[in-house]
Amino acid sequence: MRSRNLGGFWAGMLVAGVVLWSLITTDVELSRLLSAGPRIADFLGRMFPPDPTVMDEIWKGSAETLRIAILGTVGAVILSVPLGILASETMVSATVHRPIRTVLAFIRAIPLILVAMLMVGAVGLGPLPGIIAVALHATGMLAKFYAEAIDGVSRAPISALESAGAGPLLRLRHAIWPQMAPVVARDTIFRFELNLRESLILGIVGAGGIGFYIQTYVRSFQYDKAASVTIAVVIMVIAIEGINVALRRRFA
């Protein structure tokens, strides 16, 4: 009992120490908060009323973001099908699926914005680096999901097909695929939603889409225009989420 209390004490000290360290070593001037109120009010005031003249830019940017998300998802699916198979315990031996899973975990750990910056450096500005970045980044998650979908199916029908003389590809096609198809559809739609949300910011690093306009308007102090674009982004995210929820219910 005593030792447990002592453990709690040290854990508390550790947390307090970490928080204090952050507070002291970061340049936090609390006095700045006092003047923040009027500034935020000023900022919000300049956003209103949102400037409706940027509808063309909004349509153009949204369409490009949507295209980046769609093509990025397609790219991720194309990469994830073979990688998902190679990452599954059911289809390949441990000497293959373990390293593949490690690579996928590594890809997942790199933030999209970082991949996008690298791609902008590699292929130049525009939607292309955005598409490649989304495809690569999403593959880390989607291939893992696909592998789990393969491994999650009932094994008995696979044995039955093996018994009937069907090879690994035929088993995948006729015993595994029909079982995993709804899971794959659900996961792919989910990943598409994430791709869309995440690709909204790609424009900030020059990788295309509506983020470019937010960035441009904020930098040039045209807050009323930035406000219009932000509202459009919020509407787009809510709409996609609604569609996603409706679709997922179908695959439940």
Added chain:
Amino acid sequence: MMQNAIHIDDLSFGHHGAEQRAIDQVSLHIAAGECVALLGPSGAGKTTLLTLLDGRLRDWQGRVSVLGVPFEPNRALPLEKRAETGFIFQEFALVERSTVMRNVLNGRLGRMPGWRALLGNVSKSDMDIARSALSDCGIADLADRRVDSLSGGQRQRVAIARCLAQEPKLIFADEPVSNLDPSRAADILTLLTSAAQARGATTVFSSHQPELARRFADRIIGMRNGRIVFDVATHDLTDDATAALYDDTDPASGARLKVVS
């Protein structure tokens, strides 16, 4: 003409990491056209023996040949040789989300050209074989239903139809009726054994119910702890022999002696 469908000499097999052998020095011959029941308690080695004879196990010792094809102890049976033997599973082993017809056609996969099988491009003759298998099993009207909408008895009929669509010369059935209620169980075994007989196929089914084995098999092989305890024509099977097979206290049945030694 009465050649052996199954020929086993001194067969032993241990599951990876298991202390006791699942199959322990078994020798056995089954003639073509016979209908044989494997009787014994859970863990007797019935499923292991049937899976091995189906060509899906490796790393065993001894000599095995099925339908005149000698098996290699250290590798599974090549796929192209598997179509000759059909297998019926206790848990039906159907693709639940697919239709009955699709499941029955899966039995044809080993006999189709590879590209056809992969594309699911089914020829008319494959379709006809699947249809006649369905009607032989009394479920022609269920062809377009999804399997997950069927009852247990109907599911096992689908599994038997899949096996028949394979046009096997030898049918293995692993506890085919232990998930069904008694009246359904008798129906399913009647269907299975008469369909096999009509096709001249050899049948080996496992069961832990002596009365079903007696009713449907010509010959009954009792297994316990991986060994054959008795191997008799059905009319020679005594009640004492079946009682001893399931008796946990009888030292003569083998279990106790093994544990002591």
